[in-house]
Amino acid sequence: MMPTVLQVLPEDQPPKVLAPTRPQVSIVSTLYRSRPFLEDFLAGCLEALRRLAISDFEIVLVNDGSPDDSLDYVLARRQDVAQLVVVDLSRNFGHHHAMQAGLRHARGELVFLIDCDLEVSPLTLCSFHEKLHETGCDMVFGYQEKRKGGWFEQISGGLFWKGFNLLSETRIPANIVTERLMNRRFVDALLQLGDHNLFLGGMMSWTGFHQIGLAVAKSQRAGASTYTLFKRLNLMIDAVSSFSARPLVWLFNFGGLVTLASFSYAIYLVIRKLFFGDPLLGFTSIMGLIALSLGILTMAIGLVGIYLGKVFTQVQNRPTYIVRDVHR
Structure with missing residues (x-):
């Protein structure tokens, strides 16, 4: 909560409540196994703000249940960085x-x-800040012109964005990164969304306003990434199912085609039996069709289950996070 400022006036006049002032810039990041990076990260943030000649700022760090001593470190740093939240x-x-x-x-x-x-230097804030004021846009988002990493990371990342844009009505620029600079009206509009199944990249694109991309250089992270292949696959499922019902439509169309093909094949077998005396093609054909139908049915039930799970999470209306403490 922002403090309420009271203006001191003569005794015969009632006090007036002044609008609380906002910092010029808030830098927001999250902590999870982040201790090895924090010293250089905070130094980079402070240097970027110094280059921009911004003295009215805050650095908001969210401890996402980090199992290392990241929280202890940033709490200790509040002694020399008063703007650390x-x-x-x-x-x-x-x-x-x-x-x-x-x-x-x-x-x-x-x-x-x-x-x-x-992976992206905090000093890029200077480039984002310049781009935002140069264009007058509401958000500048970062993207990679060429994905970093080895062949697997490049191919899997490319397939993620192509798959999402193919399956979703919400279009997202390929190879976007976390880094982006937003003005206050964009942030306020984004926070109005009531999604409980979060995919911020899609939510930010859906929000609209004037958005401009900025190419950034992304280096290889020191140490293993906390985004495993399993987490990436889950993110893909969450992203698509949160922003599009198109897979359900495709599944319905595919089911219709399989039904039509199966019905046509059954008619073909009956005609061969009636007009040519051929025995009905037997066990192998039947088992093949049964196996195919069972696979399609299982996939369909699973897909519908994913969407029902999203609905269940949304109607539960639980908070998307719970704050234990805020140190400001």
Whole structure:
């Protein structure tokens, strides 16, 4: 909560409540196994703000149940960085939920969202800031012109964005990164969305306003990434099922085609029996059709189950995160 400022007036006049001032910039990041990066990350943030000559700022760090000593380190750093705000979540809720918590606690007129693992340098804030003021847009988002990493990371990342845009009505630029600079009206509009199944990349594109991309260089993270292949697959499923019903439509169309093909094949077998005296083609054909039908049916039930699970999560209306403490 922002403090209420009272203006001191003569005794015969009632006090007037002044609008609380906002920092010029809020830098928002999340903490999960982040201790090796934090010293350089904070130094980079402070250097970027110094280059921009911004003295009125805050750095909002959200502890997403990190199992290392990241929380202890940033709490200790508040002694020499007074503008450091630490939001401590009650447990690990996931990257996108922690970012949402950071955006909700950020008070700045501009909000810079960035990962603290130094794959993108905090100094890029200068480029984002220049682009935003040069174009007058509401958000500048970062993207990679060429994906970093080995062949598997490049191919899987490319397939993720192509698959999402193929299956979803919401279009997202390929190879976008976490880093983006947003003005206050964009952040406020984004936080109005009531999604409980979070995919912030899609939510930000869906929100609209004037958005412009900025190519950024992304280096290889030191140490293993916390985004495993299993987490990436889950993110793909969550992203598509949260923003499109197109897979259900495709499944219906595919089921119709299989039904038509099966019916046509049955008629073909009956005609051969009646007009040519051929015995009905037997066990192998029947078992093949049964296996195919069972596979399609199982896939269909699973797909419908994913969407029903999303509906169940949404109607539960539980908070997407719970804050244990805020150190401001």
